[in-house]
Amino acid sequence: MASGVKPRVKVPKKAAAGDVIVIKTLISHKMESGQRKDKEGNLIPRSIINRFTCDFNGQSVMDATFESAISTNPYVQFEATVPEAGEFKFTWYDDDGSVYEESKKVAIG
Amino acid sequence: MKFKAMTAIAALLLSAPAAMADEEAELVVNGDLNLVTRTAAPAHLADSLDEVLSGWRFRSDETQALQLDDFDNPGMIFVDQAMDTWGTVDGEKGKSCASCHDDVETSMKGVRAVYPKWNDSAEEVRTIAMQVNDCRENGMGAEKWKYTGGKMAAMEALISLQSRGMPVDVAIDGPAEVMWEEGKELYYTRTGQLDLSCANCHEDNYGNLIRADHLSQGHINGFPAYRLKNAKLNTVHARFKGCVRDTRAETYKPGSAEFVALELYVASRGNGLSVEGPSVRN
């Protein structure tokens, strides 16, 4: 697992049923592009977050693939419909096989 | 000599169209914290500047926007990391920062606004980094951090955040005065093959373009600063080093008496601006 990786998400705690809410996500990650060289001139191998998904109660909101052109500390902002109370699940997939997860509950009210 | 330097800077400066954000923009963080990014210059600058402007004002709309919401500000990643460090025991004495300083939000409030600051018992002017390393070495029995390293930058960000919105208010009289004068001397001293002083760029030419970049007034109220170019927090002394190096001079070392003096002087030029750190710059 790459070091210092920490997911962060911002989701409103409450929504009315059927509301569209804004979700912000950010994960601390170097996103080594595979284009850079080290001091000895060797290519530093690519090591990035290559996929990000967001589900709500098991239904997909977003499934994104990332290439090395996504900046360090990948940030994605998008919108989701909240049909009922439940939980958002966020998953980031690392080139090295690591999977990072975060979840947030949303109440209706 | 003077002519040569003027030529050097004229070659660097262009008057191309600006990408600078609009003049009326205000820095309001999270929708409720108003930061002062433009104010009357402190009295000691009366002969050279009418007003002081935060580096935030010299950035493009997109870069400015990154500082308007703490979730969007990548500098906050490092604040989180430092928060973990704050409560983690390190060193022979089995202490963490919290062992002595409890809640960072209370104990560190106002600290960033008044540093660098004269320390009576040590009889020296201390930066926050010096104070942190004194704590680590003598208080915790832990290894000192690299002066401009990632852990130090992150801890400075956490400490700065507790003073965010408070006006910079660095004391320049009393026992700190001697060092302040030294820092002022350095600020106006030309260095390097390009023969440039801090003032040549940041007092005489702020707002002008240096290649495709807007020169700021060079205040450090926003430090540590998350820079888009290297995607990490940058400390004041690392930035000084970069600037001096770019004049093609041998630079002073981060943590050296010269850079501490310069930090004291430069901080005092921004007296009255809000503490912004961790800020976002290009």
Place this chain on the structure above:
Amino acid sequence: MEFTRRDTLALGLGAAAVAALPMQVFAGSHGGKVDEAVAAFTGGAEIGEGGVELTAPEIAENGNTVPVEVSAPGASAIMLLATGNPTPGVATFNFGPLAGAQSAATRIRLAGTQDVVAIAKMADGSFVKASSTVKVTIGGCGG
């Protein structure tokens, strides 16, 4: 990157050739890779205009972190390409049934001044694109 007069002339001719030949959709030195990425996404289908919006700064202060936003109401997916990068792919956003809008904002790396392109796959299987030129400036001191 430095261009000699001859390179510039060649680029100009290349652009003219592209204008004349509708088969190659995107110009630039990485045009081949761009075409490949587009074909992989569209399966070679024709790409229309309108219905997809790409928001990017006209001038980016640093190519390392450029904020961009894509939006295509009713789309099932949007692919984002940086046509001047050594690897043109940036991201593909696939929208699920609970997407509140078919839009996404992110931060991307651009190797230099270039066209950023968004291609949306609409619900009926058709494709539309939008593009935006982003000038990436070279910092002053960079210190």
